[in-house]
Amino acid sequence: MTYFLIKSLHLISNFLLIGGMLVNAFVIGMVPPAIRSGVIPALRRYDRTVTTAALGGAWVFGLILAFTYGFYTSGWFGLKFLIVIMLSALHGMQGGWLRRMEADPKLDPPGFVRAGMPIVLVSVVVIVFLAVVKPF
Numbered sequence: 001m002t003y004f005l006i007k008s009l010h011l012i013s014n015f016l017l018i019g020g021m022l023v024n025a026f027v028i029g030m031v032p033p034a035i036r037s038g039v040i041p042a043l044r045r046y047d048r049t050v051t052t053a054a055l056g057g058a059w060v061f062g063l064i065l066a067f068t069y070g071f072y073t074s075g076w077f078g079l080k081f082l083i084v085i086m087l088s089a090l091h092g093m094q095g096g097w098l099r100r101m102e103a104d105p106k107l108d109p110p111g112f113v114r115a116g117m118p119i120v121l122v123s124v125v126v127i128v129f130l131a132v133v134k135p136f
Contacts, residue, residue: 014054015054017091019051021091023046024095028109051091079130093113
């Protein structure tokens, strides 16, 4: 019972995190500078309150699952862990660029941050595959 509760909280946190990161990526990469100035302040508030809290929840509940149920010794978990670290770093870069773009909406972020949407989507597919199939 406890396993399913923690797993559910982990999944809910991940859904909120991925949704927030995709919205960040959309605004950073596709919204024209003329519209950014009206959108970014509200998005930054949402990112700080919901997406960042979801990131913390995903980490906490994920680490509880990994260490309580012994997943940390599996090879698939190591690869998943590396991808999660990369997504956490991308979220930090997105937050930093949203802050910079709020001050100057005409700024263009680097390619890695602008390409956040496909990076997040491919990462989620790989993570779900690893967690469900546990190939190694």
